[in-house]
Amino acid sequence: DGGITQSPKYLFRKEGQNVTLSCEQNLNHDAMYWYRQDPGQGLRLIYYSQIVNDFQKGDIAEGYSVSREKKESFPLTVTSAQKNPTAFYLCASSIRWTDYGYTFGSGTRLTVV
Amino acid sequence: GQQLNQSPQSMFIQEGEDVSMNCTSSSIFNTWLWYKQEPGEGPVLLIALYKAGELTSNGRLTAQFGITRKDSFLNISASIPSDVGIYFCAGRDQGAQKLVFGQGTRLTINP
Numbered sequence: 001d002g003g004i005t006q007s008p009k010y011l012f013r014k015e016g017q018n019v020t021l022s023c024e025q026n027l028n029h030d031a032m033y034w035y036r037q038d039p040g041q042g043l044r045l046i047y048y049s050q051i052v053n054d055f056q057k058g059d060i061a062e063g064y065s066v067s068r069e070k071k072e073s074f075p076l077t078v079t080s081a082q083k084n085p086t087a088f089y090l091c092a093s094s095i096r097w098t099d100y101g102y103t104f105g106s107g108t109r110l111t112v113v
Numbered sequence: 114g115q116q117l118n119q120s121p122q123s124m125f126i127q128e129g130e131d132v133s134m135n136c137t138s139s140s141i142f143n144t145w146l147w148y149k150q151e152p153g154e155g156p157v158l159l160i161a162l163y164k165a166g167e168l169t170s171n172g173r174l175t176a177q178f179g180i181t182r183k184d185s186f187l188n189i190s191a192s193i194p195s196d197v198g199i200y201f202c203a204g205r206d207q208g209a210q211k212l213v214f215g216q217g218t219r220l221t222i223n224p
Binding site: 035040042044048090100106109 | 153154201213
């Protein structure tokens with residue numbers, strides 16, 4: 001079955017460490033997105049990629065980095081520069097950048113200890 | 114970035130009751146979407162609206178694209194336990210390319 005796989009489901013990180021969250025899709029979608037979710041808030045866009053080898057900053061990109069070397073993969077690195085990284089991270093994809101039928105992964109919960 | 118005002122933030126209802134929630138924007142939107150998120154999972158698209166005044170149903174769910182194009186409503190009739198979750202509105206205004214999400218409405222149902 002096609003879908004988006006995020007791993008790991010839970011991740012613990014020590015302060016000062018970088019950590020990479022995986023996102024893989026087998027839907028043949030061009031566009032991919034990373035969102036951050038905090039309690040009581042909506043989804044905030046971190047980075048997005050309209051097509052392979054291209055990506056753009058979202059609303060809260062500071063302290064994060066991404067790559068899009070393969071169509072299927074859009075990993076997110078949370079760097080030590082991110083001041084408050086504890087959150088639920090969601091990856092999504094859509095057929096095209098203009099298509100709003102996003103398919104979401106199951107999320108990764110990152111906790112800084 | 115722009116955010117939508119979604120209300121109520123939470124609802125506690127009895128099984129069988131109808132539910133209403135809404136979302137408002139300060140700018141005109143040309144697309145409204147409603148998603149549901151269950152605990153520990155990603156949101157799933159429920160209904161998409163593309164025209165002012167449009168009324169669309171998906172089973173017991175009905176959503177409307179407001180005439181002013183600055184709001185949208187979601188109704189759930191005869192709620193059941195599996196309706197529990199967080200409901201998000203999302204939309205795009207005329208000047209932006211990115212989807213904007215509301216803060217969510219957390220629905221809890223007492224059996």
